[in-house]
Amino acid sequence: MNELTGTGRLVRLILRRDRFLMPLWVLSLGLIPISYVASINELFPTAAGRQGYATASANNAGFVALYGPLNGSGLGELVAWRAGFIPVMIGLFSILTVIRHTRTEEEAGRRELLGATVAGRHAGLAAALVATFVACLVLGTVLALGMIGQGLPAAGSWAFGVEFAATGWMFAAVAAVAAQLTSGAGGARGIAIITLGAAYVLRVVGDINGLTDGPLSGLTWLSPIGWAQRISPYADERWWITAPAVGFTAVFALVAVALSARRDVGAGILPPRLGPAWGATWLRSPLALAWRLHRGLLAGWIAGFAVLGVVLGYLAAGVGDLVRDNQQMRDILARLGGAAGLIDDYLAGMMGLFGLIAAGYAIQATLRLRGEETSGHAEPVLGTAVGRFRWAGGHLVFSLLGPAAALAAAGIAMGLTHGLNTGDVGHELPRILAGAMVQLPAVWILAAITIALSGLLPRLAAVSWGALAICLLFGMVGTALQFDQRVLDLSPFTHLPRIPGGRFSAVPLLWLSAIAVSLAAAGLAGLRRRDLPIT
C-alpha cells in the first residue's frame, strides 16, 4: 500500500487549510434543516394542519420540482422534504472541496512539491476523498443528532443524516474522476458541476412525471440525488439504498484512481488543445482580456439560468391547477401567500431565488479581480499603459452586466415557457422578465460590497460571500424564524418589489442602486490609492 503512504499527513494538511471553510459548510448545511422544525411547527401546529399542507404540497409540481416527492405528513417527513434542495448544496461542497485539493493543487504545481516528498502516488487523491468523506459524515451526524435533539425519531433522523452524507460521498467521487480528466481545475470543476446539474434535472423530470405516473418517472432512479432521497427518512426508511450509494462512490473512486495511475502528474486524460499563435485583432484592451476570462463563466450562468427558467416556468401553471380543484387546499395555500395570486406568488418567489443565485455570480465575477491580483496576472497588465480603473473596469463590466444577462435569460425562458403554457406570451413574458430584472439593484449591492472590500480591505474580499449567506438566510428562513423586520431590512432583497403580482415601486430600486454606486465608488477609490498587488 505504499501508493497511499502519507495520506494521513495530507488529510491533516487539508483540514489545516480548510479549518474555517469546511466547518462553515458542514455546520450550516447540517443545521439548516433543524431550523425547519421550528418553522413548520410554527406554521402548522396541528396534525390536521400538517396533513392539509402535505396534501397540497405533495401534488404541487413546483414544490416537488424544488424539493422532491413528499412521503407523508409527519413533522419529520415534512422537514426532510423541505430540506430536499440541500443535498444539491452538499454535492456542490463535495465537488469544490475535492477539486480544490486535487486538480487545483496539481495545476498550481503544489502536488509536485508534495509528491516529491514521502507521499505515495495516490496519497493526494486519497487524502482529498477521505477528508471530504469525513466532512460529509460529520455533516450527517450533526444533522441526525440535531433532529433527535428536536424530538424526532432516531431511526428517521439517522436515515436523514445518511441521505445527506451519501449524496456528498457520491459527488466527491464524481469530482475525483472529473479531476483526472482535464489539466485545468476550471474545466474539471465544470464537468463535475454539470454532472450535478444533470443529476438534479433528472430527478426533477422524474419526480414531476411521477406525479402523474408518467413514463419518465424512472429517471429519478438514474440520479444519485434521486436515490439518496428515496432513502425516505421518517417514512419506512429504505436503508438498502445506502448500499448502491456506497457502491457508486466506490466505483467512481476506483475509476479515479485507475485514471490517475494512467496519466502523468500535471496532465489530464483529455488532451490539452493548442491555442492560436496570434492574438485576435480584438484582443487589445483590458475589456477584451476580461471577455476572454469571463466568457465561459458567463455562458455557463446564462445557460444554467435559462434551463432553470424553462423548468420552473413549465411548473408554474400546475401551481394553479391544484387550487382550482380543491377548496380545502385553497384555504391552506392562502396562508402561504394568497390563493388568487398563487401563480404570481410562485413566480415572484422563484424570481427572488434567481436574484439570490445571481448575486452569487456577481460576487464570483467580482472576486476575479482579486484573483487576478493575487495570482500575479494583474501585474504584467498594470505594467503596460493600462490604468487601474481600466483594468478593474474590464472585470466589473462582467460582474455588473453578467448577472443582468443571466437574469434576463431566466426571465425570458420562464416567461416564454409559462406564456406558451397559458397561451398568452404577450401578457406573461414582459411581467415575468420585469420580475427578473427588478432583482438587479440588490444583486449589484452584493457586487458593490465585493468591490468595496477588494479596494479597501482586499484580504477580506471573500467575506462578501458571508454577506450573501446572510441574505440567503433571511430570504429562506428569516420570516419563519421571526426575525425582527429591522434585521430583515438589512438584506437588500427584502426591499425589492414582488413582481409579478406585487406593486411596482421604483423608489427602493433607486435607493439600492445609489447605495451600490457609492459602495463601488468607495472601493474603486481605495483600489486606486493602495499598493498592488496585495497578496
Add this chain to the structure above:
Amino acid sequence: MTDAVSVAGLVKTFGSTRALDGLDLVVRTGEVHGFLGPNGAGKSTMIRVLLGMMRADAGTARLLGGDPWADATALHRRLAYVPGDVTLWPNLSGGEVIDLLGRMRGGLDKRRRADLLDRFDLDPRKKGRAYSKGNRQKVALVAALASDVELLLLDEPTSGLDPLMEEVFRDTIREEQRRGDRTVLLSSHILAEVEALCDRLTIIRDGRAVESGTLADLRHLTRTSIQAELAGPPDGLADLPGVHDLRTENGQVRFDVDTAALDTALRHLTAVGVRGLVSRPPTLEELFLRHYHRNGPATENDAQVSR
C-alpha cells in the same frame, strides 16, 4: 540627458518590515544597469514602486522624467516590464498573451516578435497552463523585447531559463546595448549575467544600496588576491597596512591587499625576489558575498561605499 531612473532615499514598509530602507539608485539613459541583491533584498519592491504599483512611504523616485505613481499610465507606454514570477492565464495561448500585452503597451514589432520566438525556441500556440516556468518566462520576455520602448525593467528575467536560452537572452540584451537608445534595468542574483551584460551596477542589501558604480569602480574598492613564490621569507609583509589574511605554505605566500596598498605590497615582494606571481582581481562573487554575510566583515565597508 536626464537619467532614466533616479531614486533617492526611498522607504517602503510592510507592517514592521522595512522592504526599502533609504534606497538610492541612478540608472543613466542608454545603459544596462545591474540591480543585484539576494532574495528578499527589496529588488522587486523597488521595481513595483518604479511601476507605480506601490507607493513609497518616503523618498523620491523619478522615471523617464516623470512621477512613477502619478504618471504611471503615460510612462508605461515607454517601458516594458518582465515580472520576476511570470504567471500566465491558463486558457490563453502564449501568442495571445504576447500580442495582448504588446498592444496594451501601444503596439509591437511583428518582425521582431517572430524573430524572438524563433530565437527563444518558443511555441506560441501552447496554453498558459501547459508552459514550464522557463517557457512562461520566455513569453514575458518576448512580449517585452518585441515592444519598441525606451526602458526595459527586467526582474530576474533568466530565472528558469536553461543555459542555452540564457545565452540567447544575453545576445538580445547586447543588441539592445549596441543600439544605444534603450535603457535596461536588470535585477538579478546571477552574478555572471550581470558581469557579462551590465555597464554599471548597484548592489542592494536589506533595502539599501551598499555599492554602486561600474564593475571596475567596485573592484577598486576592494582587494586583489595575490599568490607569489618568493626567493626568501616575506619578512615584514604582514605588517604593511592594507595587507590581509597572509598565509605561507611551501614557500608560497597568499594574501589579499587593498587596491590602495597594492603598489607598496608589490615593491616589498620584488625586494625579496619574485619567482612566480599570480594576481587575481576580485570576482563579483567576492564583492557580493562580502556584502551579504550579514554579521560578517561587510558592515565595516557599508559606510564608505555609497556614491
